[in-house]
Amino acid sequence: MNLNSETTGMMTRRTGRLAAISMVSLGLLSAACVDPTPGPNTTKPQQTRTRARMGQHQPGMGSMRPVDGARTYAISPSMGRPMREVVGRSLQGRPIEARVFGSGNDCIFILATIHGDEDAGTPLVEQLADYLERNPNLYMGRRVVLMPNANPDGMAAQTRTNGNGVDLNRNYPADNFKASDRHGDTALSEPESIAIHDVIERYHPSRIVSIHQPLRYGSECIDHDGPAKPLAEAMSNHTDIPVRRIGSRPGSLGSYAGVTLGIPIITLELPKEVKGWDASRLWTSYGDMLLAAIRYPETLTVFAGQ
């Protein structure tokens, strides 16, 4: 959160929100006219699923870019370009990258693959980043922080845990934290957990979405902790994934952010079967749901054209 903006936030928040809505409305035209590539699917959810299963991918979607490897992380002030930064390093030295779009008191933090073998969210969030770069009107008046890969060692090894065998989603200082080899000897014992924690400490997000995949087929859901049920329901209007409470897990990010800190947090369990889908197929199916989370509580339908 920007302290300078916070000092004037109370006076300007209302007008800022109205301005943001107007700008999003204006963005209907600019998004349609400027961006030559299609947005995510906005047809009814069942149609989305059917088309995705048929493998009819939309052409021209932005290409995936690797999170890993050599890269410069200089701040780019130009509109549409996110601030890219390495917010931490994994145990094995891989960068944990965040991309920060826009500014404002309203901030959403979206992260993927805290469980390394539940990695469909990583190409999906990469696609979201590409889309925001091309459509800056979508985040005017707010800040969007994306972390495409929260557990790069786990994703590389295709393990749920990090390189220490710790489940990062049990390693947070929630009241229900339980120390163990699997959860960590202490909360925030792992560098990957700290990287996420640092982002929360720095940006004070208004809401968080953490993208997972379930262990079993048919268990996809929009889970929520803290005061996040309205956000979950808003997202569910853009997908056929149901809202369902899984229940608090010890030391989970949901327990910590949602219950301990009171930040609305969604644990988004994408269908198990989408693992291995290419990026454009994931984006076509689930991008609109993420855009709804960014726009929340605005309910304007930006792309539907109806």
Ligand SMILES: [Zn+2]
């Ligand atoms: Zn998970």
